Amino acid sequence: MSTGFLIAISAGVICGIVVAAYFIAIDRTKPIAATNGAWPAPQERTTFLKQLEAVSRPLTARLPAHTTGPLRQKLSRAGDPGGLTPAGFHAVRYALAAAFAIVGLTIGVLLRLPFPSIVVAPVVGALAAFLGYMTPSLWLQQRISQRRRQIERSLAEATDLLTLVVESGMSLDEGLLSITERFHNALGDEIGKVLREIRLGRPRMAALEHMAESTGVADLHHLVESIVQSDQMGVPIARLLRVQAMEMRRRQRQTAQERAAQASSRMVFPMVGCIFPVLWIVLLGPAIIQILKSLH
Helix, strand or coil, X not given: CCHHHHHHHHHHHHHHHHHHHHHHHHHHCCCCCCCCCCCCCCCCCCCHHHHHHHHCHHHHCCCCHHHHHHHHHHHHHCCCXXXXXXXXXXXXXXXXXXXXXXXXXXXXXXXXXXXXXXXXXXXXHHXXXXXXXXXXXXXXXXXXXXXXXXXXXXXXXXXXXXXXXXXXXXXXXXXXXXXXXXXXXXXXXXHHHHHHHHHCCCCHHHHHHHHHHHHCCHHHHHHHHHHHHHHHHCCCHHHHHHHHHHHHHHHHHHHHHHHHHHHHHHCHHHHHHHHHHHHHHHHHHHHXXXXXXXXX
8 A cells, every 4th residue: 555545544534533532522521410419301412413513613603694594595495404504504514525525635545647646636635525515505406496396296286175175164274284184295394384383473474475485486475475465355265275276287287288398309319319329230230240241
């Protein structure tokens, strides 16, 4: 083994030992509160994410305030995965960047290129660190898109269910509760948040408007706007929900037709890149073999 490889491996092992020892020390030095000789109340174990957030707090505290609001909105649209806060999300980014940098430095030392390792290793490490720093953002965008698609697919059926419940004489809150019982996906989670906010004393329409803003789904935003307007103008909400459900079905059907029309153009590239070469080999292969035999 080369000297540079041994140095990189030793540095990675030392960093891992230091980080592990630090977290173990945090767990063992937590104060235990005991009162009147009684057994202390069981404390919640600090998760690794919270510990990582605490370690990176000196870095995350220096972030500009105007970047926290949009990031918090993105995390809300992603469903607050893992209870992530903006500080915790940045902590994950820094940790992945550091881990990828160590892996990149090791790979840079192992690569056999015409350039010296002292040049290759930092370049590969910097690229790996950038990749690790950007990976959480890409994952968050993918999570937001996936959650938005779940809401869009379920919204028309949920509106039909809400219409049936309201037309049967029940209240809007009971209709929202029936949606949470029927849909165990992103839409059900968002409606559940609305019901919890209403129980805590927030006005119903304000909770619905906050849900529409936080999800960022256009159809849901139109539905909430219609409900708010019907509540303000005294229009029967059942009739409005029926119209909104029909309009959503029409938009979904139109979107499906547009995607079907685009399928033929999207199939051109797989056919040209994958099917046609194989087809030409099958058709012209025997003729080429016969021509080569005749030439010999």
